[in-house]
Amino acid sequence: MVKSHRATIQDVAVLSGLSICTVSRALRNLPNVSEKAQSKVMDAAAKLGYKASSAAARLAGGSTGSIAIITPTATAWYFAQAVEAAEEVFGDSGLDTVLISLRGKASVKQKFFGDLLGLSQRVDGVLLLNVDLSDSEIALLAASGLAVASVGMTSVPWDNVGIDDENAAWEATSHLLGLGHWDLAVLSGAESHENSVMSSSERLKGFSRALKDHDLTVHPDLIINSGSTIDGGRKAMNELIAHRSLPTAVFAYCDEAAFGALMAMREHGLSAPKSVSVIGIDDHPMSWFMGLSTVAQPVADQGAFAANLLVERLQNADAPNDPSNHFLDTKLIERKTTRRQR
């Protein structure tokens, strides 16, 4: 019954008594196929356990049945969550997901863009997770013919879902200010240039706006790139402690960076909130335990949402291109690493 060799479209054609062409159309729900033919084909395909060869389909100009996820790293909590959620959506849609982790290496990103043409014949679409893109890179991607969607990016010409980063940062910072802190530092995530499309840029804006609201100015010395890892946060905080003046409160780009900051403080005999108040963004599973004040965001939901958007685009590829931007809700959670400044 089960042949060791995979059923081909040919087999389906023979079994259903129709031509290969009709089978191909029926299988892809194209118009101009009678209901009778349609059901015959479906029956035959089911009976044979037929699934189209993605290689052949791709070669002949069809779709590849896979999409790429581009992520700065696969290990940080936020990204791992988003990747897994998106992978689930793609898998449920019968799509393979190829993972490309930039790992902070410029060379990898370069390779990615250098081989965009190649990539575009291996995948149908691309899901970007908070990837730092230049204008020309955005243009390249938009012109690549690939379907594109993203998580946590701003002002990009494709579907995006994220949180209102600027506002989340504003909330976190305002919380600190509201507690009477006025000497603040920020562990700012990734380095971000003017007009960056990344969330770290937005969060920095929110931080600055909150200070401005209190007639405070941002001291450049108290903005330190931490990346989004524990170790990055630790190094950034160490730098702050060792070479700059110690603020009374720190707003960290994300919870893991905040954990790192807490670690650095401990290494120096400091603790939160006694020495310094600390707040992050994420609500990482460890944050409750660490007593970390934070702004919670739904990460898996963002990944799944964006993935769904991408799948929809793929399904009606002829629909008009009207990039949508979706914000999911965040919520300030006050715990024990922040307290009133006397």
Next chain:
Amino acid sequence: MVKSHRATIQDVAVLSGLSICTVSRALRNLPNVSEKAQSKVMDAAAKLGYKASSAAARLAGGSTGSIAIITPTATAWYFAQAVEAAEEVFGDSGLDTVLISLRGKASVKQKFFGDLLGLSQRVDGVLLLNVDLSDSEIALLAASGLAVASVGMTSVPWDNVGIDDENAAWEATSHLLGLGHWDLAVLSGAESHENSVMSSSERLKGFSRALKDHDLTVHPDLIINSGSTIDGGRKAMNELIAHRSLPTAVFAYCDEAAFGALMAMREHGLSAPKSVSVIGIDDHPMSWFMGLSTVAQPVADQGAFAANLLVERLQNADAPNDPSNHFLDTKLIERKTTRRQR
């Protein structure tokens, strides 16, 4: 200069003045190609920025240029580390990596094996990360024609790299016993049947052996499946606290499960090592901060190592099949969650 259309093997053939066939052979370093032809082809290919279409190659019987990573989850620390390290190796070898996360769903694994034939024409090989496999599934995989390698599995008929899980668990447990504890519970990771190929099974063996060494017996009530997540550890420990007798020490399958256990204890007003001593395995980045005693293992190294093994297999596919098993070193790290029992 740069054509919007991708260069094909045809273009390379024309530029180099050779036939498509020779080009194909030269590109793949097959024998029977003169050095002169070889270099001509390489030059032409480089000049055109040529890269073979994986779809066409695959269709014609060649390789796909991608490999699949099968992981129980992409979010747990251990797996995220291994995935990223492997992905780096594959990327450096010019291979795409398609990610398949089982997410604990039997249906996903079922789909995976159901479509093994399909998968085998989309990827050249499979890297398994501590995947729970039945004998028949192992047989299927071995017969699939795919190259296979794994991380953290035992007695499998393909290359594997991991740690000596049995011994690591023995060490952790012996540490507890050596401190005078004799009433021990274990958060045992994934549920594992007899003859399981998973690390949780090995670790349970190591735990049992250590007890046996001290003429202690394992009480089934004190073996609780925790999975490898924080939340799983928390639930398992809650179960222990609420419905079973509280031991004086707990050996957790991994650090994240241990964190969860610590959380559960805190929820019940307990703490380590005062109420219960706790030890894990991994040396997670947070473990230092948490003061968690643990057995450190090099996770990224394992992923990279296994990935390299797989790549090598792919490269000389005709080499004899002699599955190798590699153990990387572990190291007991004593911190503050374990202390002498009076």
Next chain:
DNA sequence: AAGAAGAGTGTAAGCGCTTACAATTTTGGC
């Protein structure tokens, strides 16, 4: 009731590669 328009289906030409197998050139032994 004849012809146009449309719906449904089939034919055949690739997509870019690999790989028998055939053709050609080179090498080496005498």
Next chain:
DNA sequence: GCCAAAATTGTAAGCGCTTACACTCTTCTT
């Protein structure tokens, strides 16, 4: 130098699918 064996290169037939285009029936028009 001559011929067989070995080394190199070319020819052509697919791999399984999509798609332009041709063809055959149905439906409507008028």
